Each structure stands twice: as structure tokens, then as C-alpha cells.
Amino acid sequence: MTKEPPLVTILDDEPAIRSMLSDALNEAGFRTRAFARATEFEAALKTTTPDVCLVDLSLPDRDGLSLVHRLALEQGASVIIISGRAQVQDRVTGLELGADDYIIKPFDPAEVVARVRARLRNSSIASQSGQTAHFNGWTARFESYTLTDEDGQETPFSHAEGEVLRLFLERPKRLISRAMMQEMLGGAAGESFDRAMDVRISRLRTKLREDPKAPRLIKTIYGAGYIFLGDVSWS
Structure with missing residues (x-):
């Protein structure tokens, strides 16, 4: 067909x-x-x-x-x-x-x-890399755009937030620069892209219940980019 x-x-x-x-x-x-x-x-x-x-x-x-x-x-x-x-x-x-x-x-x-x-x-x-990721007690289901914690509580995320999350989950413990984010996610580089990425990452941290002053999973490397520190498996 x-x-x-x-x-x-x-x-x-x-x-x-x-x-x-x-x-x-x-x-x-x-x-x-x-x-x-x-x-x-x-x-x-x-x-x-x-x-x-x-x-x-x-x-x-x-x-x-x-x-x-x-x-x-x-x-x-x-x-x-x-x-x-x-x-x-x-x-x-x-x-x-x-x-x-x-x-x-x-x-x-x-x-x-x-x-x-x-x-x-x-x-x-x-x-191609799977629709469900498991990391640090969380399950991210990209077919339904939901995050599920260990107690089964679901939190929705948007398509755009999902693209950023997947970028991190596919490259755990690797530095992801702003230039790489722009290249991988598309869109015009510039102030609006940078600020939008800041907002999406902030929202992901909130949904993952991260301490904004000391996040454990999505770490900011000032002047360089971000690193996702979780252990990730896909199914």
C-alpha cells in the first residue's frame, strides 16, 4: 500500500x-x-x-x-x-x-x-530512535507527548518541548551547544531562537521537578551549552 x-x-x-x-x-x-x-x-x-x-x-x-x-x-x-x-x-x-x-x-x-x-x-x-524513553524514574512517551513519574502521574509537553527533550535524551552526558540546537531543531538563529530555547528548557525543568537553581538532569554549562546527566534507555 x-x-x-x-x-x-x-x-x-x-x-x-x-x-x-x-x-x-x-x-x-x-x-x-x-x-x-x-x-x-x-x-x-x-x-x-x-x-x-x-x-x-x-x-x-x-x-x-x-x-x-x-x-x-x-x-x-x-x-x-x-x-x-x-x-x-x-x-x-x-x-x-x-x-x-x-x-x-x-x-x-x-x-x-x-x-x-x-x-x-x-x-x-x-x-527511528523509538517513541518511549526511560530515565531517572521518568518515562517520556513521544507518541502521546506525556511525561510519567514513578507514581504514574502524567504531565503533557508540547511538540516543541518534545523536540528539545528528545535532543537531550538521544545525547546523554554530551555537551549540546546552542549552535547544535539551532542546526538540529531548525529555525532562524538569533535572539528569538535563543530566548525560545531558554523558555522550553525552563519548562522542561519545571515538568521534571528540577530545582531551577541547582538542576540535576539538565545542566547549563555557561558559555558553552547544556548537558543532560540522566541514564537513558529507549523502547
Whole structure:
């Protein structure tokens, strides 16, 4: 049975943007579904499981940022924001809420195709190393985006947080530099990426009940990067 191409959903209220993105992605071999309003998009999610969601922040019927947050936590799809908001704080906020990448309008459609491919490549590589990791009394289930402690209590994490966690779990006791994080996770390097990584790591530490002043698992090596100190096994 032939596997269907990855599905990319497009949420943007501008018809020209929807058409341009659909044409570029279809030509690149992806399936697409495009929506003008958040309500239509959310209704489709009940029966559709996209691989990547392209989301504009300026929607006529919904705040795009809150939608990004929900997608990151509930859908398990990669989320790429496409927005005319170019301020650093807007980019940081979007990435903090769980988006995997942020593209500023106007853009080259070829850039969007490349970013979509990068997200899917990361997901494909990740799936090859297993979906469940065990470390220091914790179980991380990447198919359901949950952390489970020794007592069975579950804590959800977003797709973006999961990418950072997996990066650590696949390279325990090795220095991971900011440059390596940017290369492995994709996205544009710069202040917004660095701050988003800081927030994701802080949230992971909170979910792992780390002491922020003396974390035991995710250690910061100032000026160099991070090291994950746990013992990890995969299943």
C-alpha cells in the first residue's frame, strides 16, 4: 500500500497567500488543505491529522497565538507561524507558546517548503530512535507527548518541548551547544531562537521537578551549552 504524502494545513485569511502556499507545497509533493478562518480549521482537525500546520497570527475570528498553543499541546503536529508581525517579542512569544518555527511575511514560497521539509525530517529521524524513553524514574512517551513519574502521574509537553527533550535524551552526558540546537531543531538563529530555547528548557525543568537553581538532569554549562546527566534507555 502506497503511503500518502505528508499533509500540510494552511490557515491564513488572505486568499493569495493560501493559493501561493498551496501551489508551492503541492508542486513539492505535499498534500494541502487551506482554511480562511480558525473555526473551519478547528472543525477539520476533528477528522484530519496534519503533519505540519502553517498558521497566521492575524485571524478574523480567533487569536492566532492561543490557537498555536492549543495545537502544540493537543495535536502533536509541527506548527510553523507565518506572520507579518516582525517584532522580536512576537517571534519569541510564538515560539514560547509551542511553535516550532516562525516565518515573517513577505516570504519566498521556496523558503516555506524548505522549512516544512526540515520539520518533517526532524520528525522522521526522531521516530527511528523509538517513541518511549526511560530515565531517572521518568518515562517520556513521544507518541502521546506525556511525561510519567514513578507514581504514574502524567504531565503533557508540547511538540516543541518534545523536540528539545528528545535532543537531550538521544545525547546523554554530551555537551549540546546552542549552535547544535539551532542546526538540529531548525529555525532562524538569533535572539528569538535563543530566548525560545531558554523558555522550553525552563519548562522542561519545571515538568521534571528540577530545582531551577541547582538542576540535576539538565545542566547549563555557561558559555558553552547544556548537558543532560540522566541514564537513558529507549523502547
